[in-house]
Structure formats: C-alpha cells, structure tokens
Amino acid sequence: xKRQVYLDNAATTRVRPEVRDAVxxxxxxxxxxxxxxxxxxxxxxxxAVEEARRRIASAIGTAPTSIVFTSGGTExxxxxxxxxxxxxxxxxxxxxVAVSAVEHKAVLDSAKAVERGGGKKTVVDVDxxxxxxxxxxxxxxxxxxxxxxxxxxxxxxxxxxxxxxxAARCRQxxxxxxxxxxxxxxxxxxxxxxxxxxxxxxxGHKIGAPKxxxxxxxxxxxxxxxxxxxxxxxAGVRPGTENVIGIVALGVAVELAVAELTGTANRTDRMRCxxxxxxxxxxxxxxxxxxxxxxxxxxxxxxxxSTRSDALTMHLxxxxxxxxxxxxxxxxxxxxxxxxxxxxxxxxxATAAIRFSFSCDSDDEDVDRVMAVxxxxxKRLRDQHGGS
Amino acid sequence: MTARxxxxxxxxxxxxxxAALLVDQGYDVIGVTMRLFCYGDKVPDRPCCSLDSxxxxxxxxxxxxxxxxxxxxxxxxxxxxxxxFVQEYALGRTPIPCVRxxxxxxxxxxxxxxxxxxxxxxxxxxxxxxRDGSLFRGRDADKDQTYFLWGIDRSVVERMLTxxxxxxxxxxxxxxRSLGLVTAEKPESVEICFVPDDxxxxxxxxxxxxxxxxxxxxxxxxxxxxxxGGHDGYARYTIGxxxxxxxxxTDPIYVLAIRPETREVVVGPARHLFxxxxxxxxxxxxxPALSPGESCLVQIRYRSRALPALxxxxxxxxxxxxxxNLSEPARAITPGQSGVLYDEQGRLLGGGIID
Numbered sequence: 002x003k004r005q006v007y008l009d010n011a012a013t014t015r016v017r018p019e020v021r022d023a024v025x026x027x028x029x030x031x032x033x034x035x036x037x038x039x040x041x042x043x044x045x046x047x048x049a050v051e052e053a054r055r056r057i058a059s060a061i062g063t064a065p066t067s068i069v070f071t072s073g074g075t076e077x078x079x080x081x082x083x084x085x086x087x088x089x090x091x092x093x094x095x096x097x098v099a100v101s102a103v104e105h106k107a108v109l110d111s112a113k114a115v116e117r118g119g120g121k122k123t124v125v126d127v128d129x130x131x132x133x134x135x136x137x138x139x140x141x142x143x144x145x146x147x148x149x150x151x152x153x154x155x156x157x158x159x160x161x162x163x164x165x166x167x168a169a170r171c172r173q174x175x176x177x178x179x180x181x182x183x184x185x186x187x188x189x190x191x192x193x194x195x196x197x198x199x200x201x202x203x204x205g206h207k208i209g210a211p212k213x214x215x216x217x218x219x220x221x222x223x224x225x226x227x228x229x230x231x232x233x234x235x236a237g238v239r240p241g242t243e244n245v246i247g248i249v250a251l252g253v254a255v256e257l258a259v260a261e262l263t264g265t266a267n268r269t270d271r272m273r274c275x276x277x278x279x280x281x282x283x284x285x286x287x288x289x290x291x292x293x294x295x296x297x298x299x300x301x302x303x304x305x306x307s308t309r310s311d312a313l314t315m316h317l318x319x320x321x322x323x324x325x326x327x328x329x330x331x332x333x334x335x336x337x338x339x340x341x342x343x344x345x346x347x348x349x350x351a352t353a354a355i356r357f358s359f360s361c362d363s364d365d366e367d368v369d370r371v372m373a374v375x376x377x378x379x380k381r382l383r384d385q386h387g388g389s
Numbered sequence: 390m391t392a393r394x395x396x397x398x399x400x401x402x403x404x405x406x407x408a409a410l411l412v413d414q415g416y417d418v419i420g421v422t423m424r425l426f427c428y429g430d431k432v433p434d435r436p437c438c439s440l441d442s443x444x445x446x447x448x449x450x451x452x453x454x455x456x457x458x459x460x461x462x463x464x465x466x467x468x469x470x471x472x473x474f475v476q477e478y479a480l481g482r483t484p485i486p487c488v489r490x491x492x493x494x495x496x497x498x499x500x501x502x503x504x505x506x507x508x509x510x511x512x513x514x515x516x517x518x519x520r521d522g523s524l525f526r527g528r529d530a531d532k533d534q535t536y537f538l539w540g541i542d543r544s545v546v547e548r549m550l551t552x553x554x555x556x557x558x559x560x561x562x563x564x565x566r567s568l569g570l571v572t573a574e575k576p577e578s579v580e581i582c583f584v585p586d587d588x589x590x591x592x593x594x595x596x597x598x599x600x601x602x603x604x605x606x607x608x609x610x611x612x613x614x615x616x617x618g619g620h621d622g623y624a625r626y627t628i629g630x631x632x633x634x635x636x637x638x639t640d641p642i643y644v645l646a647i648r649p650e651t652r653e654v655v656v657g658p659a660r661h662l663f664x665x666x667x668x669x670x671x672x673x674x675x676x677p678a679l680s681p682g683e684s685c686l687v688q689i690r691y692r693s694r695a696l697p698a699l700x701x702x703x704x705x706x707x708x709x710x711x712x713x714n715l716s717e718p719a720r721a722i723t724p725g726q727s728g729v730l731y732d733e734q735g736r737l738l739g740g741g742i743i744d
Contacts, residue, residue, distance in 0.1 A: 381507070
C-alpha cells in the first residue's frame, strides 16, 4: 500500500483520538438520556452538554450561554444571516445584509435568500490578496446595512480578514456583525474577548470532531429568529433534541484546537512554506494566490498555468495525494472559483488552481510525496494542453 | 505496467457491468460519469444521465474499488448535441442525437480526458464488439448499438474496449445481480436522455423562438399539391408518421416528405413511402472506403434489417456523399436519420446522415 497523503484538511479532518475517546461513553449505552429530561439519565447527559458549552466558551472567550449548537458551519451561517436579518426587521430595521465577495456559499447563499425575501444584499469587494476593502464595509453601513458578515479565514485561499477592525466599525455604527470562523478556530487566534458583540460560526469536522456538529456564538443582546421550530431547546433559537455525541466531540475538539494553536500553526506554517518554496523552485511559473496578504498557516492555493484544476486533482488522487480544487463544494464544475475571481485572478489561472491544506496530522513526508509526483503531473498536463 | 482504461459509467446496468468485467480482467480501471445537461425540474429521473445516476455510478465504482470522477460536459454537449438536434428539426429532418453524442462527446471529448489521465483504452457499456481495430455488431441482436457508432473517429476504435459486446442483455443483468451491483435492477433507458417524457416537441418549444416556422401552422398537401388540411408545425411530424393527419380518405395516409421552405407536410398512401435508393452525407469510414460498384449492407433505421446495396456511380465520395441502390425498396427513408454500412460479417464499415 502506497503512502496516502491527505492534504485536504480544509475540506475535513480525521476524528481526533481524544475526541473519539470522549464520545465513546455516549455510544456505549451508559449515557443515553435526553438532556431535556429532569431524571437522572437526563441530568447526567445535560451535564455533558453544558460541560461542552463551557469548554467552547472558555476556549474562544465568550459566555457559555452564548453557544448555540447547530448541525454544522452551514447552519450556523444561515442562522446568523437569515435569522439575524429577520430579527432586525422585526425590530423595525431594514432587511439589508452586507457580505464580502469571498464568503463561503453558506453565507453568500443566505444573503441571496434575504434578497429573495424582499431584502437587500450588498457585496463588499476584496483586494487582489482577498482582503475585504474596509471602505466598502463603511459604504454598506452608510447605505443602511443591518448586518455585516465577513469571514475570519477564507476557506479557499487562507486569507485572514481584519475581523477586529470590521467588527469595531459595525459596533460603532450599531450594526450586527457575524464572522464565519470555520477555518479560523485553531488556526489563527480568534478570541471574542475584544469582540463581545460578534456572532461567530464554528464547524466541528474541520478540527477533528465528526461531521454534523457546529455552533453559532450568539452574544447576549443579539437576537436571531429561529430557522427551525420545535420543542424549545437551546432557548428556542435552535430547537430539537441535542446532538449529544457531536456536542461532546465539539467541546473536546475546540478546546484542543485552541490550546494547541501555537504549536499547530508553527508546524503547518513551516510545512506550507516548504511546499510553496519547493513548488516555486520546480515550477517557476506557479502562482500562489493571495500570497502577499495575511494568510492562515494551513492553506495554500496555487495556480499552475496551462493546466486544469480537475485534471490536476484527478492525477494527484491516482498518485494517492489528496487535495482539492478550491472549495470541495465546487468539484466537478468547470467554473472558476468565485473567491479567486473576486481577487481578480484571471479565469485561465483560476481554473488551474488547487488547494493544499494541512493539519496537525500532516508531516514533512507528505510534502516530499507531493514533490515526488506534482512536477511530473504538471509537465505531462502541459505537454497535452490544448488537446482537450 | 498494467494497461489503464477509462470507462464511461452512465449509472446504468450495462456500463456498470462493463466496469466490473474490466476490473475482473485485471485492468487499471478509472470510472467517469459525464454530466451532459442541466438537471432541472423538467427532467425526471432517468435510468441513465440523471443526478441520481451519477450517484449510482459512483456507488458501483466504490463497490468495485476503482476511482470515479464526474466530468462536466454540459457546455459541449449542449453545443454539439442538443443545439444540433433542435436545428435539424427546424430544417424538417429527424435527427438521432445519440449518434452525435457518440461521435463528439463520448469518443472525442471523453477520449481527450482519457489521454489526460494516461489511459491506454476507453471503454463503454455499448452492445458492440471492438476487435482488431474494427467494430462488429454486438452478440445480442436485439441490443446491438453499432447503428449509433458509425460516426466515431477511426483511430479511436483500436483503443475501444467493449466488455459487454459478447453478452446478451439478460446475461449482463444476471452478472450485475451476481456481483451485487446497485444498478442491477434499473430499467432500460429507451428515450433520449435530455428529452423528458419522450416529448421532443417540448424541447423544441423551449429552444426555438415561438415564431419559428417549424412550430407554426402550415398546410398538409398531397403529392399533386392539393391542400387537404393544416398542421401546427412541421417539426411535429416525421416521415412515415400516420398519427395527427386528417382522416376521411379511403386508404390510410402517411407523411411522405417535409418541405420546410413552404412549411408543407406532404402526405400520401403507404406505397409512396418506398424508395429504391438512399443518399448519405457526412460520410465516415471505419474501414477502407468502398468505391462505386462495390456492395455492402445498409441499415436506415435503428430498428430495421440491413438491406443489400450497391454503391452508385453517382456518389461524390470526395465530398463525403454516397448514393446507394437498394436491392429491395425500403420504407420511410428519413432525412436526418443514419444510414449505416456493414459487411456480411456484421462489421461496421461506416455510415452517413440520410440526405
């Protein structure tokens, strides 16, 4: 069996052993109660849910009561944007949301849903490194935006936004602020201590928890209308019997990711720099997208002129190197990524881009394996270029 | 080094079994599914070509332990196949989109991807037999699909693998069951993949302007020019059709010809449907080209017997046209359909579009 090189950690990660160990009691029959039940089995599980809430809150610097568990980052984004605008409208504010051009589809399409519902959507431009243009945020606020959503770390390029600055401008103007921090938790410092009004989305499976769990940080004073309706759990904001296994997993995963941040960041940054410098040495016309901006340490988005993203990832897959064409949700579609396009990357480079993303599980041998196969693949595709 | 083969997996039972057989034969197999058109609400689930079918193909590939990729061919398929389909009806002809899909999509665009992925061979679930650089009719006479394959580039044939060509449909299905493939019980696909409910007119209505002559009223006339009724657009008719024509005459009447320039649908008795010759254009050879005076078999419809024919001296082979004299009269020779040439051994020699 050849070594399998998994460098697609921005798509998802392995479940961490510590996380698995923490949830096993909840799978083995001992902890089965409904956390809403008042009897002993229920109380027992309720304690675990609240413990997870405290762990997450403490890791990111917020109050346990502000943690709303969701089915993942997408639901958290939807709840913040659609639920936030809806609640603001109830309070007599205009249904107007401003989002950056490079947001994840979960935010962009939620903003579209606001628009379809008769509201207004403003898209704020980014510069060539993918950083949100702050004057664009100001303009949207002046234009009456009720809610601004700017992601902390871009999932395709790793670009880090100046979230504290955007949040400060929103706070000053009395506008709600949300940040999709799915790619930021455990990758860059993202404490909410200085951002007490910000809503923030978290996803479990990007940091070693299973798929299907996430959370929205909903600070006191910020209201959102629920998107689903039911039995009143989580203060009615997100009803439904809690995903206990996911919640316990998320608690452990967030705590570990934040505690290990410095070590992981240093390690992934070193591997990423190594990969990029070796790629540029072997393939001098490769272009690292967003290279001159502020970037999270775990993502590298690289265009290889005169190739195609889908062919590159297929060839790498066949060589047991797993990476992706930008965002996993775009696979199989030959259109350039909206993120790269918003950064002004021309189509011929945007459709020739692939993303490598590291985690604490990655190591130097992974980089060696990439370099053992990638230059040949690029050369072969270029030799054939124009044939299809 | 194991030979690598790219297998086109539609999500149907035939291409699933084709992939399974190739794995069994020891090839290094890569499965791909082509996304050919936009799966809107208008196209219900199909045995092949729907979004569900991509899932089925991927499930079979995973079951077989082979990689599987989805390739986006929507733009090319739209341009090369669907646009042409619409244009042909607008010209009063009856096209076969499957021929162009094979010629341009499966055995040209897909082969380019096979090159990109270093594949020595390209395989499909066609009922046809690729042998020594030639294509032969599939073993199952009811399922033989060589009629749709005449237009592919000759150089591709030697790279084609046809794993189920020697099987009957029943054997294919039995194999799928014994291998536990999720596609084993899928129903046959008999309709054109991008035409919902077999209603091609709805596709034309979506894609042609409402004032298009093909969809607007015109006269129904007899061979001598007398008008006996009207129609709602000649694209709704095809040669040999009986349905939708005025009654009242003693003998049943059929569509004999469509004249787009005057919007006339010409009708007459069944005996006028028979012709002794056929002219083909856009000729493609999969064997050494025949010359005037040589004989072969020609098949003018998917579901009809191939007839002995002689290449007419009047053929203009240099511009890709050929005239064939038929040994017996053929019914309802329809412009836009394919005339496909075979030898006595069932070898596919080539073909063209009926003019």
